[in-house]
Amino acid sequence: MKQKLTDLTLSEKTITTTDEDQKLLEILASVLDGLSSVISANTELILHDMRNPAHSTFAIVNGHVTGRQVGDPIIAAPVDDKGFDLLLDPRPPSKGVTTSVGRYKSRTKDGRELLSMTVLLRNKKGVPVASVCANTDLTDYQVLHASLGRMLSRPSEPQVKEADHRQTIDELIEEIVSDAIQRAGVPVALMDKSQKLKVVSELTKRGVFMIKGAVERVAEALSVTRFTIYNYLEELGQPRGSDLRAAASKQTATKKSAKKPA
Numbered sequence: 001m002k003q004k005l006t007d008l009t010l011s012e013k014t015i016t017t018t019d020e021d022q023k024l025l026e027i028l029a030s031v032l033d034g035l036s037s038v039i040s041a042n043t044e045l046i047l048h049d050m051r052n053p054a055h056s057t058f059a060i061v062n063g064h065v066t067g068r069q070v071g072d073p074i075i076a077a078p079v080d081d082k083g084f085d086l087l088l089d090p091r092p093p094s095k096g097v098t099t100s101v102g103r104y105k106s107r108t109k110d111g112r113e114l115l116s117m118t119v120l121l122r123n124k125k126g127v128p129v130a131s132v133c134a135n136t137d138l139t140d141y142q143v144l145h146a147s148l149g150r151m152l153s154r155p156s157e158p159q160v161k162e163a164d165h166r167q168t169i170d171e172l173i174e175e176i177v178s179d180a181i182q183r184a185g186v187p188v189a190l191m192d193k194s195q196k197l198k199v200v201s202e203l204t205k206r207g208v209f210m211i212k213g214a215v216e217r218v219a220e221a222l223s224v225t226r227f228t229i230y231n232y233l234e235e236l237g238q239p240r241g242s243d244l245r246a247a248a249s250k251q252t253a254t255k256k257s258a259k260k261p262a
Contacts (some may be wrong), residue, residue: 009037021129024121025049028130029059036061042137048074050087050120050128053210054169058130065137066108073169075176075207078106083118083133084205090237093126106135113138173214176206177221188223196222200232209233 011033015026025047032045039045044065048056056074063069068076077083082104089099102117114135121130167175180202181188186195199222208214219226 021051021123024123025058025130028132032059032061032132042140044068044133044135044137046133046135048131048133050074050131053207054212056131065114065135069166073172074210075169075172076167077133077207078108078114078116078135079206080104080106081116081118081133081206082106083116083120083131084207086118086120087128087131087207088204088238093122093128095122095126096124097122108137113142169211173208173211173217176208177203177218180206181221188221191222196224197232197236200229201236201238204233204236204238 011030013026013030013033015023015030017023017026028047032047035045039061041062042065043062045061046057046063046068047059049058050056053074055071057068057070057072057076060068060070066076066078082101086099086101098119098121100117100119104116106114106116108114115138116133116135119132120128121132123129180199183202184191184195184199191199200218203209203214203218208218215226215229219229222229
């Protein structure tokens with residue numbers, strides 16, 4: 001509920017869930033809502049539910065910066081998003097802690113440069129639950145730097161453009177895999193093991209393997225078996241995306257069984 005009090009906006013939200021992870025997400029969503037009244041329109045704030053990678057976007061402010069919406073997958077993140085480095089840290093996960101990385105550069109699909117930060121939160125079991133990210137579009141600052149006269153005019157409010165087509169998860173995976181192969185600079189038919197490992201490493205950093213079925217898709221694109229992809233992941237020392245999904249599914253199953261009558 002929101003009330004307008006002169007120049008102030010009062011927001012109230014009742015949180016009734018007893019699930020600690022869900023409660024944390026709802027509290028963080030309220031924080032994002034409050035911050036939306038003081039941040040500039042070129043800064044995106046986004047909250048991810050790490051228990052649901054395929055639809056991780058739980059709350060978002062100024063989604064026009066990257067074009068994302070609530071319900072979008074984790075792999076719709078900007079290119080060179082360092083948040084995945086926190087998630088894929090090979091060290092044993094600590095319980096109930098937060099880790100963060102800040103002031104790194106990422107970019108949108110259309111090439112705009114972003115100044116970004118990511119905070120990853122784990123629950124008491126050490127499982128990633130939530131991720132809070134901020135992405136500032138540097139375009140206006142870069143233009144101002146090139147032309148100081150622009151500072152004399154009042155910047156216009158950015159207009160959200162409605163996309164003609166919203167990408168599906170399958171299309172996102174195909175685009176990311178294709179981009180990684182192109183960046184390798186060698187046709188798949190001529191790739192050796194080290195080059196394919198490099199592609200798999202890049203896809204891991206972009207969170208592709210967190211999505212169910214991605215291993216099979218990547219294996220087909222690289223003309224290898226899915227077991228080969230699993231071997232590549234093991235050789236790279238990276239956890240499989242299925243590990244996170246399994247942890248989330250286990251928690252859900254435990255809650256359901258606890259509700260059944262004895």
